[in-house]
Amino acid sequence: EVALRLVADKLGKRWGQPVIVDNRPGASGFIAIEAVKRAAPDGHDLLQMDNAQMAAQPFLFKKLPYDLLRDFEPVTPILRNYFFVTVPVGSSFKTMGDLVASAKAAPDKVNYGSWFIGSPGHIGAAMLESATSTRMTHVPYKEMSQLYVAVGNKEVDWAFGSAASAGAMQRAGRTLYLAVAAPTRVAGFADVPTVAESGGPAGFELSAWTALLAPKGTPKAVVEKIQKDVAAVLAEPDVKDKYATMYYEPFSLNSAQFLQQLRTDSQRYGETIKRLNISLD
Numbered sequence: 001e002v003a004l005r006l007v008a009d010k011l012g013k014r015w016g017q018p019v020i021v022d023n024r025p026g027a028s029g030f031i032a033i034e035a036v037k038r039a040a041p042d043g044h045d046l047l048q049m050d051n052a053q054m055a056a057q058p059f060l061f062k063k064l065p066y067d068l069l070r071d072f073e074p075v076t077p078i079l080r081n082y083f084f085v086t087v088p089v090g091s092s093f094k095t096m097g098d099l100v101a102s103a104k105a106a107p108d109k110v111n112y113g114s115w116f117i118g119s120p121g122h123i124g125a126a127m128l129e130s131a132t133s134t135r136m137t138h139v140p141y142k143e144m145s146q147l148y149v150a151v152g153n154k155e156v157d158w159a160f161g162s163a164a165s166a167g168a169m170q171r172a173g174r175t176l177y178l179a180v181a182a183p184t185r186v187a188g189f190a191d192v193p194t195v196a197e198s199g200g201p202a203g204f205e206l207s208a209w210t211a212l213l214a215p216k217g218t219p220k221a222v223v224e225k226i227q228k229d230v231a232a233v234l235a236e237p238d239v240k241d242k243y244a245t246m247y248y249e250p251f252s253l254n255s256a257q258f259l260q261q262l263r264t265d266s267q268r269y270g271e272t273i274k275r276l277n278i279s280l281d
Contacts, residue, residue: 003079003210003248004048009147022210029053030065041217043226045079046075050210052107055265058234059273060118073215074258075154076227078234079243080209080251082182083124083160085200086151086175091158096179097199099158103134104248113156115144117277121160124181124206126272131201151175160206163189163247181206187244208249211258227254 001023008019023034032047039045054068066072085096093099103110113182114121117140129136137154141147148166150161152174159166160181169175179198180186182205195204212230214223234250243250253261 001077002076003243005244006239006242007078007233010236010239011229014229027028027197028061033066036213036215037066039215041073041215041219043214043222045215045217046226047072047079047213048210049213051262051265052123052208052269054211054262056118056123056269056273058122058266059270060278062279062281067260071216073216073218073223074232074262075212075214075223076255076257076258077209077211077251077253077261078230079248080178081162081164081202081248083120083162083206083208083219084165084166085158085179085181085195086148086150086161086170087158087178088154089174089176089275090154091176091178093158093178095193095198096195097262099178100132100134101121101202102133103136107135108137109136110157111139113139113141113150113159114193115147115165116140116142118273118276118280120206120208121147123269123272124160124275127268128201130272130275131204148175161256162208167247173195177251187249188247209261227252249261261262 001021005021008021012019024035027047036045036047058064058068087093093102099110112125114125122140125136125138135212141150144165147159148161148169150156152169166175171176177189177192179195179200180189180192181195183194185192196202216274231252234252240250
């Protein structure tokens with residue numbers, strides 16, 4: 001939300017009118033989604049969604065109160081961050097190669113935690129199993145904070161976590177980042193190898209990204225103007241610096257690139273969720 005307010009303030013200055021962030025939590029985001037779905041398609045109301053909501057929810061819920069591409073126009077992503085493989089300090093896993101070898105040697109013996117069934121951490125770990133032909137045991141927690149304390153206490157062998165969510169335990173010296181699920185090493189963590197560099201599967205990525213969408217029928221010219229203005233804001237040095245302190249990278253795409261990214265994520269999430277056979281309704 002802080003990251004979105006930063007963009008909103010900058011857009012307000014550019015457009016000469018206030019841009020308000022209206023936080024409507026609850027019901028897996030459905031309350032906010034429904035409000036924007038019903039809004040006039042004039043560019044005055046935009047919806048923020050993350051890639052798990054966009055790419056995973058259609059497979060996790062049998063009955064969704066919306067159809068993403070039928071009800072909304074993709075505008076642009078605004079930020080992205082990659083997930084780290086987090087292990088307790090003193091873990092027997094020194095590399096991703098060690099983790100994969102252990103999981104291969106003893107199916108279901110290695111366990112990992114996530115912040116709920118169907119969460120990106122759960123789906124990401126299932127993608128890792130698929131990429132390495134291994135089987136591990138999933139331990140879901142009720143809250144993110146509980147999860148990383150559990151990793152630090154060696155209740156679970158590992159978990160995926162972002163620098164924001166898993167950072168407190170890592171900075172406290174209770175957990176370590178074994179690797180990052182990114183195509184290259186990420187800013188601020190130059191000493192953390194990628195999954196591939198650490199002996200894991202090549203090209204393995206797991207990221208969270210957040211985007212803006214407009215109600216269906218918003219004129220193309222309006223969508224394009226918002227997209228270009230957001231891209232300009234994200235390129236400003238002070239925005240980049242503030243994002244870096246939150247462990248985000250500015251991430252802007254045009255509508256066609258956004259759709260392609262969404263298709264890629266939807267395919268990966270969809271295949272994994274079908275294999276896991278989970279439903280949240």
